[in-house]
Amino acid sequence: MEKSYSFQEEWLFDDGPSCVLVEGPAGIGKTMLCHKIAYDWAQGTIQSLKKFKLVFLVEMNKISFPSMKDVIVKIIAADEAVDDEVEAIWDFVSSNPEQILVIMDGLDEVRSPHKAKMAESFSKSPLRRAFSLITTRPESNCPLLRSCDKAYILEGHTVESLSKFIKRYFREDRASADGLLQRIRSNTPLSGIALNPLNAVFLCALWEDIQGALPATLTQLYSTLIECLVRRYFERIGQPCSEAELVLADVRNVLVTLGQVAFKGLEENRMVFQEPELEDIPNLIHVGLLAQDTWARRLSQRPWRFLHKTIQEYLTAYYLAESEQGFTVEQFAKVIPNPDMYMVCIFLAGLLKDRAHYFFETWTEVRDKSELANNLCLSCLYECAPHSELVEIVLPSFVDDGSFDVTTKLKNRFYNIPTNYLATISTMLHSDQKHSDPFVTAIVVDRWTAASDVPGFRQLLRTIGVCKTLQHISLPLFPVACDLQSMSSVLHANHSVSSIDLDIPLRCKSMPVHEINMAVSRILSSDSLRKVRLSMFGSSRQKHDRPPSFSEDDLRTLKLGAFLSSLSLTGNTSAALFLHLISVDVGKHKTLAALSLNISETEKDPLCSSLLSSSLETIFKQRGTVNKLLLSYGSASLVVPTILRTTAIKYLILDVSKFPDQDLCDVISALNRSKSMEFVVLFSEVAASQVYANAGKLLHKGPIKAVGLLSRFPHSCQSPSHKPGVKRMTLIASDQYVPTSTKGAKMLQTAFEEWFDEISRADMKAQSDVITSALDTLKFQTCPKLASIGWNHFEVWYKA
Numbered sequence: 001m002e003k004s005y006s007f008q009e010e011w012l013f014d015d016g017p018s019c020v021l022v023e024g025p026a027g028i029g030k031t032m033l034c035h036k037i038a039y040d041w042a043q044g045t046i047q048s049l050k051k052f053k054l055v056f057l058v059e060m061n062k063i064s065f066p067s068m069k070d071v072i073v074k075i076i077a078a079d080e081a082v083d084d085e086v087e088a089i090w091d092f093v094s095s096n097p098e099q100i101l102v103i104m105d106g107l108d109e110v111r112s113p114h115k116a117k118m119a120e121s122f123s124k125s126p127l128r129r130a131f132s133l134i135t136t137r138p139e140s141n142c143p144l145l146r147s148c149d150k151a152y153i154l155e156g157h158t159v160e161s162l163s164k165f166i167k168r169y170f171r172e173d174r175a176s177a178d179g180l181l182q183r184i185r186s187n188t189p190l191s192g193i194a195l196n197p198l199n200a201v202f203l204c205a206l207w208e209d210i211q212g213a214l215p216a217t218l219t220q221l222y223s224t225l226i227e228c229l230v231r232r233y234f235e236r237i238g239q240p241c242s243e244a245e246l247v248l249a250d251v252r253n254v255l256v257t258l259g260q261v262a263f264k265g266l267e268e269n270r271m272v273f274q275e276p277e278l279e280d281i282p283n284l285i286h287v288g289l290l291a292q293d294t295w296a297r298r299l300s301q302r303p304w305r306f307l308h309k310t311i312q313e314y315l316t317a318y319y320l321a322e323s324e325q326g327f328t329v330e331q332f333a334k335v336i337p338n339p340d341m342y343m344v345c346i347f348l349a350g351l352l353k354d355r356a357h358y359f360f361e362t363w364t365e366v367r368d369k370s371e372l373a374n375n376l377c378l379s380c381l382y383e384c385a386p387h388s389e390l391v392e393i394v395l396p397s398f399v400d401d402g403s404f405d406v407t408t409k410l411k412n413r414f415y416n417i418p419t420n421y422l423a424t425i426s427t428m429l430h431s432d433q434k435h436s437d438p439f440v441t442a443i444v445v446d447r448w449t450a451a452s453d454v455p456g457f458r459q460l461l462r463t464i465g466v467c468k469t470l471q472h473i474s475l476p477l478f479p480v481a482c483d484l485q486s487m488s489s490v491l492h493a494n495h496s497v498s499s500i501d502l503d504i505p506l507r508c509k510s511m512p513v514h515e516i517n518m519a520v521s522r523i524l525s526s527d528s529l530r531k532v533r534l535s536m537f538g539s540s541r542q543k544h545d546r547p548p549s550f551s552e553d554d555l556r557t558l559k560l561g562a563f564l565s566s567l568s569l570t571g572n573t574s575a576a577l578f579l580h581l582i583s584v585d586v587g588k589h590k591t592l593a594a595l596s597l598n599i600s601e602t603e604k605d606p607l608c609s610s611l612l613s614s615s616l617e618t619i620f621k622q623r624g625t626v627n628k629l630l631l632s633y634g635s636a637s638l639v640v641p642t643i644l645r646t647t648a649i650k651y652l653i654l655d656v657s658k659f660p661d662q663d664l665c666d667v668i669s670a671l672n673r674s675k676s677m678e679f680v681v682l683f684s685e686v687a688a689s690q691v692y693a694n695a696g697k698l699l700h701k702g703p704i705k706a707v708g709l710l711s712r713f714p715h716s717c718q719s720p721s722h723k724p725g726v727k728r729m730t731l732i733a734s735d736q737y738v739p740t741s742t743k744g745a746k747m748l749q750t751a752f753e754e755w756f757d758e759i760s761r762a763d764m765k766a767q768s769d770v771i772t773s774a775l776d777t778l779k780f781q782t783c784p785k786l787a788s789i790g791w792n793h794f795e796v797w798y799k800a
């Protein structure tokens with residue numbers, strides 16, 4: 001945790017005034033962080049906080065007045081300042097915003113009716129020019145988030161900091177600390193749960209008490225904790241209970257009543273309760289689930305609040321699951337789509353268990369199509385240890401045309417992923433395969449998704465190995481590099497897959513190149529495989545100064561499968577290196593018809609450039625043609641004219657973003673001279689108008705039938721003059737610039753490959769109406785993909 005805080009310390013307030021967002025799930029430590037910053041400021045020990053004359057810490061759930069001035073005035077007034085002082089302080093705030101820090105903790109807890117007004121008031125108030133820090137759970141949708149200039153994510157404990165925390169918790173009892181750590185290490189679900197600091201505290205408290213079986217789900221953690229508190233309470237008052245099950249049964253009705261109060265509070269976005277509201281639970285008030293604010297000591301009636309908001313959420317779920325009034329489809333339909341009830345739903349599924357089918361049926365009816373809704377569903381499935389009938393209810397919602405694209409289905413930003421979500425997906429897949437008519441034919445997982453749940457990913461790979469309906473898989477092998485050999489055996493054993501897309505590790509610390517090559521070769525040697533896409537990104541830090549770390553023997557270890565028809569390589573120097581390894585094999589390959597290279601950043605890296613040129617030379621010397629070639633690398637301008645002179649290529653996709661003007665002209669002339677070229681796509685991130693002006697020359701003469709132009713900047717896309725007989729079709733046009741996503745390069749390549757496949761089918765008849773209808777289909781299939789990665793103008797000119 002120190003690591004996370006020192007990160008904040010260095011980065012949070014070092015620029016000019018700005019609005020910083022800190023996001024993280026329930027119990028991750030957002031409130032703790034806010035208090036620590038306020039404490040450090042008051043202590044005067046942290047350099048970057050010394051510039052602030054005043055720091056305001058606002059607990060957003062207490063705000064019932066939407067004007068920012070009111071909020072600040074209320075805070076000052078609570079310090080018992082008199083009216084004149086309040087005005088003077090507000091004047092100081094207004095005229096010196098750069099000396100003010102406002103910390104707004106728990107934006108997700110602002111009452112819904114106030115959200116819009118509060119955002120408006122903030123943007124107009126002088127505080128917009130102050131430093132501000134906002135914390136929120138990820139499910140919040142408050143418009144104030146749009147005012148944020150930068151965002152950070154709180155990730156909770158690292159494995160090391162968790163171990164330190166547990167040792168500190170049990171500092172008097174080393175054996176208990178070691179016992180708990182050992183238990184967490186050997187239990188995969190538990191190790192995921194324990195990285196959340198609040199859960200870690202709860203686990204330590206439980207371990208003190210039970211030292212037996214520990215919970216595997218969040219719901220079990222909370223119910224065991226409550227059971228433990230209730231048992232301790234009865235012991236305190238001299239009525240110890242013997243049977244564990246009896247503990248909760250005895251107090252069930254009281255917990256339902258308390259849950260009803262908790263539910264009412266959440267509906268009103270209220271964490272604080274007055275004593276009369278709790279009069280139906282006279283005894284349990286002292287169990288330890290509720291606490292009184294110490295600051296309210298002077299008040300005659302001190303309000304109560306739940307120990308933590310998550311306890312309020314658990315009890316709400318308890319009420320909905322256990323009471324007659326709570327357990328109705330109407331209640332579920334209100335609760336499930338409400339982002340404020342996110343945690344409640346997770347607990348609710350865990351409590352309902354085999355009664356959860358109503359819950360999941362309602363989910364499929366009321367959910368929006370967001371990734372967050374999918375995350376929620378997986379978390380809920382995990383909590384109730386899915387029975388196959390529950391999986392059958394929700395699986396169709398995750399699969400489009402047979403494809404289960406895990407990566408785009410989930411809101412995966414490391415922190416907000418459901419517990420063991422890949423293991424849950426694996427269970428879903430398994431259950432689909434056992435079904436009489438399985439329908440999942442493709443599965444896609446990216447490296448970020450896999451890296452955030454490695455044990456789940458291993459389980460998923462094993463399931464994939466036995467799925468007989470899968471035709472396409474897209475997987476990163478990087479997170480499991482250490483057991484790549486066994487993974488390659490699993491994947492090799494699957495004979496239904498004809499298309500595979502792998503992120504593979506190169507120069508991986510734990511594995512020498514020849515071992516990686518052997519494992520990859522084994523995967524590629526499957527007889528069913530036709531289409532392979534390999535992506536590899538080595539460490540950019542090492543790429544300039546490190547010589548290739550392979551020998552002649554290594555070269556011999558890499559083999560392409562015998563029946564491949566299409567091979568794509570994506571990456572930087574590592575991909576060039578890889579191409580070099582396989583260039584002789586590619587050159588001689590009998591069935592390989594398409595080669596796509598999406599290799600970037602070569603102009604900064606001479607090694608990459610020379611590897612690429614020599615590999616292409618080797619390949620083209622062996623074989624006169626490669627049907628499709630996608631080149632996307634900085635110094636392609638140097639290579640393309642040579643390639644076009646020496647080879648016959650029909651389809652070419654070229655990233656011309658980094659081409660100097662003269663090189664672009666040379667490439668265009670070379671394209672015009674080519675005798676074989678039929679379809680060209682040019683895309684450019686920076687110089688769209690230049691590209692447009694030049695591309696206009698391409699359809700004049702020669703065999704080129706269609707030219708696609710893709711650009712990221714809508715404003716620079718002036719349409720060039722058209723020649724008679726040339727038609728134009730716009731496939732995407734959006735007037736907004738969208739920044740590139742990390743998934744960009746690969747998705748772009750996939751989109752274009754699909755585009756080429758369509759076009760090549762159309763071109764058989766070479767009829768313009770065939771092309772038109774192919775393009776029309778693409779408008780719906782390809783373009784949302786391109787638009788989603790930020791390419792927002794794509795048009796095609798073709799000879800009619």
Ligand SMILES: Nc1ncnc2c1ncn2[C@@H]1O[C@H](COP(=O)(O)OP(=O)(O)OP(=O)(O)O)[C@@H](O)[C@H]1O
Nearest residue numbers: 001025026027028029030031032137197198201309
């Ligand atoms: N840095 C930390 N080190 C150790 N324990 C921590 C740390 N941060 C938080 N905790 C523990 O986790 C508990 C919950 O933290 P906190 O209330 O700050 O979470 P939160 O992110 O604000 O949750 P919510 O979104 O539910 O309000 C704290 O009361 C504390 O016991």
